Amino acid sequence: MSEYRVVELEKWERKEYFNYYFSINVTHEMTTKxxxxxxxxxxQNNNYSFYAYMIFNITKSFNSIKNYRYDLIEEKLVCWDYxxxxxxxxxxxxxxxxxxxxxxxxxxxxxQSAYKxxxxxxxxxxxxxxxxxxxxxxxxxxxIPWVSFDNFSLNIANSSCYLKPIxxxxxxxxxxxxxxxxxxxxxxxxTVDGFHVxxxxxxxxxxxx
Numbered sequence: 001m002s003e004y005r006v007v008e009l010e011k012w013e014r015k016e017y018f019n020y021y022f023s024i025n026v027t028h029e030m031t032t033k034x035x036x037x038x039x040x041x042x043x044q045n046n047n048y049s050f051y052a053y054m055i056f057n058i059t060k061s062f063n064s065i066k067n068y069r070y071d072l073i074e075e076k077l078v079c080w081d082y083x084x085x086x087x088x089x090x091x092x093x094x095x096x097x098x099x100x101x102x103x104x105x106x107x108x109x110x111x112q113s114a115y116k117x118x119x120x121x122x123x124x125x126x127x128x129x130x131x132x133x134x135x136x137x138x139x140x141x142x143x144i145p146w147v148s149f150d151n152f153s154l155n156i157a158n159s160s161c162y163l164k165p166i167x168x169x170x171x172x173x174x175x176x177x178x179x180x181x182x183x184x185x186x187x188x189x190x191t192v193d194g195f196h197v198x199x200x201x202x203x204x205x206x207x208x209x
Contacts, residue, residue, distance in 0.1 A: 002104070002137040004071070004078040014191070018077070022190040030197050031151045031184040036172055039208040040179055048108070051087075051169075052115040053208075054181075055141055056108055058167055059085045061203040062139065068200065070163050070191040073136065083164065086138035089119050090145075098122055100131045101138050139164040148173045152184035163188045165200075 009015055036050075043050045062068040062083055069080045086101040100122050105111045122130045144152075148171045156162055165187050172181035183204075187197060 002081045002083070002135070004073065004080045004137070007070070007077040007079055009077060012077075017193075018190045021188070026189040027156075027186060028189055028192075028194070028197075029153055029184060029186045030194075031149065031182055032201060033180040033182050034201065034205055034208075035178055036181045036208060037179045040172065048112050049115060051143060051145075052112050053108070054169060055085050055087055055102075055115070056105075056111045057204060057207040058141060058183075059083065059139075060207055061200050062165060064203055065196055065199055067192050067196045068139075068165050068187075071136070072161055072163060080137045083137050083139045084135065085141050086134060087141040088143060089123055090143075091124055094124070097128075097142075098125050098130050099128060099140075101134050103135070139166070141167045141169070143169045145169075145171050147171055149182050149184075152182070154184075154186050156186075163191050165192070 009018070012018070036054075039053060040050060042048070043053050066079060069083055071078050071080060082104055084101060084103050086099055088097040088099050090097045100118050102111065102114055102118060105114055118131070152168050152170070154166060154168065156166075165185055167186075168184040170182035170184075172179045183201075185197060185200065
């Protein structure tokens with residue numbers, strides 16, 4: 001599992017922003033559509049799962065931005081060295097999902113192989129969380145591949161305790177000969193500003209092109 005360092009809040013350059021937005025529990029969400037034409041073609045040519053491809057690159061994008069790696073551990077603000085994805089897989093027969101996770105993998109080929117093995121292992125489980133010992137440094141990704149949306153909102157009770165990002169991916173669709181996919185991101189304003197959200201989408205777009 002990734003290591004973390006405890007943030008010395010009194011010396012932290014973001015102290016004022018953290019204290020203010022944490023005290024009033026401000027979260028924000030943004031949904032935007034990004035071009036995945038080349039990404040879809042790449043996955044088809046390499047017999048890759050497009051969902052796994054997106055999970056890998058979303059994780060890579062988050063790990064490149066420190067503000068997305070903050071968390072609360074035993075009421076202390078910490079920053080993880082890296083995050084790993086916890087993501088949903090869908091059982092068409094039972095019409096319900098399972099949530100599994102993958103540890104840090106450096107290459108797309110490794111990730112695709114591990115993803116396939118884990119899906120084959122846990123798909124069809126009767127448990128919501130069939131894979132045990134999920135590490136603390138996970139963030140959540142889910143997919144709604146049946147619909148393309150312009151906005152998606154997710155509400156969490158006591159969300160002041162949850163600083164890590166949450167991603168929801170929709171169905172990609174064709175417009176003007178190009179494929180685009182909606183991606184919604186939920187962030188906590190105590191650690192993430194609009195600048196960091198824009199930076200995330202900039203990084204993700206760069207990695208998938």
